[in-house]
Amino acid sequence: MYGLVNQAMKDLVTSKFGSDKWSEICQKAGHPPDDFEAMTSYPDTLTYSLVGAASQILGASASDLLRAFGDYWVTFTAHEGYGEIMDMFGKDFRSCLKNLNGMHGHMGAMMPQLLPPRFQVVETSASQLTVHYFSTRQGLAPMVIGLLEGLARKYGDTITIQHHPKDSRSDHDEFEVQFQG
Numbered sequence: 545m546y547g548l549v550n551q552a553m554k555d556l557v558t559s560k561f562g563s564d565k566w567s568e569i570c571q572k573a574g575h576p577p578d579d580f581e582a583m584t585s586y587p588d589t590l591t592y593s594l595v596g597a598a599s600q601i602l603g604a605s606a607s608d609l610l611r612a613f614g615d616y617w618v619t620f621t622a623h624e625g626y627g628e629i630m631d632m633f634g635k636d637f638r639s640c641l642k643n644l645n646g647m648h649g650h651m652g653a654m655m656p657q658l659l660p661p662r663f664q665v666v667e668t669s670a671s672q673l674t675v676h677y678f679s680t681r682q683g684l685a686p687m688v689i690g691l692l693e694g695l696a697r698k699y700g701d702t703i704t705i706q707h708h709p710k711d712s713r714s715d716h717d718e719f720e721v722q723f724q725g
């Protein structure tokens with residue numbers, strides 16, 4: 545994944561636990577604790593190793609870390625200068641969700657090695673929608689939950705999410721989003 549992702553993970557860990565913890569995590573993952581080049585694509589195995597090492601060193605499950613990471617990604621990307629792109633592709637939570645493919649497509653013009661996820665959004669009622677998530681990668685569903693929570697907060701919506709993992713009936717993860725109030 546692009547270094548921007550690993551950089552966000554570094555920022556999240558150092559802001560909450562300090563730079564010593566991040567150094568330990570990098571050491572365990574076999575990576576020097578340097579900054580990542582945001583616009584350089586790194587092997588996915590590095591990102592997964594960082595999450596695994598962080599899980600062991602911080603004593604948190606990978607799933608909890610990915611969820612926190614997804615939430616953090618929304619504010620991190622805004623601070624890193626991608627806020628305008630996000631605003632361009634969504635004026636509210638619903639339209640942002642519907643434009644995620646277009647937004648990642650736009651990013652792909654700047655990041656030629658981007659391997660983005662794909663989303664399909666189906667409105668099931670006035671207060672509920674289903675987000676279908678397709679990815680070539682494994683295990684990132686908790687990150688999607690965090691992303692949805694972070695996005696909803698950004699747009700001032702309160703939501704609850706029910707996750708239907710992929711199984712023998714479905715080849716992809718689904719997230720039922722219920723709007724409150």
Ligand code: HEM
Binds near residue numbers: 549688
């Ligand atoms: C302007 C904001 C955003 C930027 C700049 C951005 C960019 C990226 C980048 C660089 C990656 C790594 C993929 C790669 O390097 O191959 C990624 C992955 C991902 N993005 Fe975004 N993204 C943004 C917002 C969002 C939002 C709001 C969502 C909400 C659902 C989202 C969902 C994901 C997911 C789930 C992945 C993991 C890759 C996978 O599932 O295979 N992104 N994005």
